Amino acid sequence: MKKFHFYCITVLLSSLAATSLFADGAHAGYEKKNYVLENKNIRIKIPDNGKNFLIEEMLSSGRELLSKGGDNTPPWIITYKGVNGENPRLFPSMGEYKGIKAINDSNSSSLIIEWDMHLDNSRPFPVRMRITLKKDSETPEWNINAELPKDWVITEIEFPRISFAKNGNCKVITSYGYGIEYDMVKNPEIHSVYPSYSGGMQLVMMYDNKGTLFYSTRDKNACGKEFHIESKKDGVLFYTKTAASYSWSSDGRFALPWSTIIGYNKSSWENTVEKWYRPFTFETMWGCKTIGERKNITDWIKNADVWIRPKGTGDSTMNAVRKAIDFLGSPVGVHWYWWHKIPYDTKYPEYFPPRNDFYKFVQETQSMGGYVTPYINGRLWDPSTDSYKRDKGSLASCRKPDGTLYSEIYGSKVINTVTCPASPIWQDIQKKLVDSIIFELGTSGVYIDQVGAAASEPCYATNHGHSMGGGSWWPYSYRSLITKIRNSIPEHKALTTEENAECYIDLFDMMLTVNTEHGPGMKTVPLFPLVYSDRAIYCGYSYMPSDICNGTFRFITMRSLLWGAELGWIQPYRIMDPKAIKEAAFLKKCTDFRRNQHDLLLYGRFLGELIPSGDNPVLNIPGYESTHVVMAAIWADKKGKKNYIVVNMDDKTHIIRISGKKIRMAGLSCRRI
Numbered sequence: 001m002k003k004f005h006f007y008c009i010t011v012l013l014s015s016l017a018a019t020s021l022f023a024d025g026a027h028a029g030y031e032k033k034n035y036v037l038e039n040k041n042i043r044i045k046i047p048d049n050g051k052n053f054l055i056e057e058m059l060s061s062g063r064e065l066l067s068k069g070g071d072n073t074p075p076w077i078i079t080y081k082g083v084n085g086e087n088p089r090l091f092p093s094m095g096e097y098k099g100i101k102a103i104n105d106s107n108s109s110s111l112i113i114e115w116d117m118h119l120d121n122s123r124p125f126p127v128r129m130r131i132t133l134k135k136d137s138e139t140p141e142w143n144i145n146a147e148l149p150k151d152w153v154i155t156e157i158e159f160p161r162i163s164f165a166k167n168g169n170c171k172v173i174t175s176y177g178y179g180i181e182y183d184m185v186k187n188p189e190i191h192s193v194y195p196s197y198s199g200g201m202q203l204v205m206m207y208d209n210k211g212t213l214f215y216s217t218r219d220k221n222a223c224g225k226e227f228h229i230e231s232k233k234d235g236v237l238f239y240t241k242t243a244a245s246y247s248w249s250s251d252g253r254f255a256l257p258w259s260t261i262i263g264y265n266k267s268s269w270e271n272t273v274e275k276w277y278r279p280f281t282f283e284t285m286w287g288c289k290t291i292g293e294r295k296n297i298t299d300w301i302k303n304a305d306v307w308i309r310p311k312g313t314g315d316s317t318m319n320a321v322r323k324a325i326d327f328l329g330s331p332v333g334v335h336w337y338w339w340h341k342i343p344y345d346t347k348y349p350e351y352f353p354p355r356n357d358f359y360k361f362v363q364e365t366q367s368m369g370g371y372v373t374p375y376i377n378g379r380l381w382d383p384s385t386d387s388y389k390r391d392k393g394s395l396a397s398c399r400k401p402d403g404t405l406y407s408e409i410y411g412s413k414v415i416n417t418v419t420c421p422a423s424p425i426w427q428d429i430q431k432k433l434v435d436s437i438i439f440e441l442g443t444s445g446v447y448i449d450q451v452g453a454a455a456s457e458p459c460y461a462t463n464h465g466h467s468m469g470g471g472s473w474w475p476y477s478y479r480s481l482i483t484k485i486r487n488s489i490p491e492h493k494a495l496t497t498e499e500n501a502e503c504y505i506d507l508f509d510m511m512l513t514v515n516t517e518h519g520p521g522m523k524t525v526p527l528f529p530l531v532y533s534d535r536a537i538y539c540g541y542s543y544m545p546s547d548i549c550n551g552t553f554r555f556i557t558m559r560s561l562l563w564g565a566e567l568g569w570i571q572p573y574r575i576m577d578p579k580a581i582k583e584a585a586f587l588k589k590c591t592d593f594r595r596n597q598h599d600l601l602l603y604g605r606f607l608g609e610l611i612p613s614g615d616n617p618v619l620n621i622p623g624y625e626s627t628h629v630v631m632a633a634i635w636a637d638k639k640g641k642k643n644y645i646v647v648n649m650d651d652k653t654h655i656i657r658i659s660g661k662k663i664r665m666a667g668l669s670c671r672r673i
Contacts, residue, residue: 067234080148087155111130114128127144174229175528178528180523188230205273220258222503225240226241300333304371309336330369341354359441366443374441378430456474478507500528514543518624538565548570555624562632617654631647
């Protein structure tokens with residue numbers, strides 16, 4: 001046995017004389033070796049017999065992450081496109097395993113595992129997977145590249161694919177909306193699409209009572225990708241599936257333009273996120289500035305602690321708006337739907353002319369201290385509209401590989417096409433539309449739907465100015481569009497969007513976060529606030545249920561306040577209904593309280609949720625989950641001093657304990673400690 005020491009990193013090669021000849025790709029006299037990539041935190045052992053790929057050990061923080069016997073899951077699956085239209089989806093077993101090479105420098109060591117793929121008759125074309133471990137790192141980096149015949153491209157890749165040991169009590173965390181914890185027994189297949197409402201951040205985790213497995217891509221360009229977790233009989237498979245950009249295949253070479261890190265932390269998932277994900281976000285263009293440092297957030301958004309969402313116009317709608325603003329006090333954010341004459345969710349983007357009374361309603365609402373942001377959609381174009389024909393909308397639509405359009409149908413039952421944000425046609429339409437709303441209607445801003453919610457689509461059009469396929473062009477195109485819009489409107493006008501995909505947080509004043517899934521086998525967790533509460537302003541918790549008087553609205557309001565969201569986002573006629581008098585009173589009390597906590601909720605940061613002990617009964621919230629009626633959150637101010645925000649959603653007074661102190665919480669109350 002020989003040991004080779006490279007700085008603090010050790011690559012261990014155990015060389016044994018071959019006692020027999022190997023077939024199926026191994027050659028006579030092949031020397032069997034065990035490659036061990038390790039430092040004080042990590043040990044990855046990969047035996048090389050010249051025949052099959054196997055990760056025999058993967059120890060992280062002292063825990064073996066693989067099932068007994070190791071993991072022989074194909075670590076990658078690659079789909080190619082050849083010059084004649086060849087479209088093979090290839091696994092490592094369809095090529096020739098060539099073995100492992102160790103590379104070392106003063107600060108890191110890498111193992112390069114290679115397979116030769118026979119794509120044409122000219123020569124083999126290798127695929128090389130690289131695992132790199134830096135001197136003191138707790139998370140090895142996984143990368144992949146490949147060689148290609150002339151004019152071939154890679155169109156899709158799954159990498160890295162690893163099956164980890166299954167623990168019967170494990171839970172999975174994804175960045176769906178605020179964050180969701182899944183019971184794997186009830187949810188054996190989970191996937192998260194990034195960037196979108198179902199995957200706002202580039203991470204997935206699996207945890208039990210001993211610690212947390214962390215899997216994350218380090219992509220500062222926010223390329224579209226899917227994170228998959230699948231519970232199998234012999235383990236839990238993790239992998240990332242990506243529609244590749246054709247630009248990643250150039251001059252006969254392909255490289256995935258980011259690394260994936262994998263690690264295990266002997267702590268909670270919350271501490272793991274704090275340790276391994278939050279620091280990464282400060283290195284990105286979207287996460288490098290705090291709310292206090294950002295210059296593009298208008299003051300009224302910072303002060304809009306509560307929102308209402310009227311729909312349509314008419315006397316009954318305006319009366320409800322008047323009552324709500326008068327009751328809640330100003331300022332109030334007003335997210336106005338169906339202000340246009342066209343039917344809702346149809347004939348986009350032909351919003352003008354507005355309804356006859358909308359202009360005067362805007363003026364009156366804003367004179368009362370309401371700030372109006374009308375709804376528009378930033379992604380869909382109805383192909384039946386005059387504008388689609390006149391402006392050649394088909395030239396702006398996203399194209400599938402076969403040239404057809406991506407089409408979506410919502411509650412209106414109308415077909416909408418997904419428009420490519422890179423298209424100059426669409427960028428011009430969106431900019432002119434926002435300008436018209438701001439300058440002609442005099443609104444306080446515009447709500448642009450779907451930008452932070454709907455997933456990017458790989459586009460294969462040749463006239464949009466981007467490389468075909470997936471990649472970073474989608475979020476960069478929206479960055480270009482929103483920047484153009486901002487440069488053309490006054491600074492005190494706001495832009496908001498739906499949902500909280502991380503790569504857009506620095507573009508918008510506020511992000512409406514209401515799509516987080518809830519139901520059996522899952523619960524909502526404050527993943528997004530843990531990472532971004534100090535850099536994004538967000539509103540809401542979920543879509544309002546049909547019955548707001550059965551505890552659901554109080555629960556939503558309590559959670560929103562504790563997690564740092566601006567409150568409400570409810571139809572004004574519903575909250576001003578006499579049947580909802582207690583719900584309205586609770587919203588008012590929480591709003592007034594929030595207006596005095598900006599040092600925490602704007603300029604501090606969320607550190608976690610807390611269940612107070614003492615007299616604190618549990619209540620089942622229909623359609624959501626069970627909760628204690630008194631809940632608390634820990635927030636740090638900008639100097640780092642910790643504070644508790646405590647909310648009692650019950651009618652009754654409860655005496656609870658926090659940090660050893662006895663606290664009397666009156667019914668429907670909130671306080672800061």
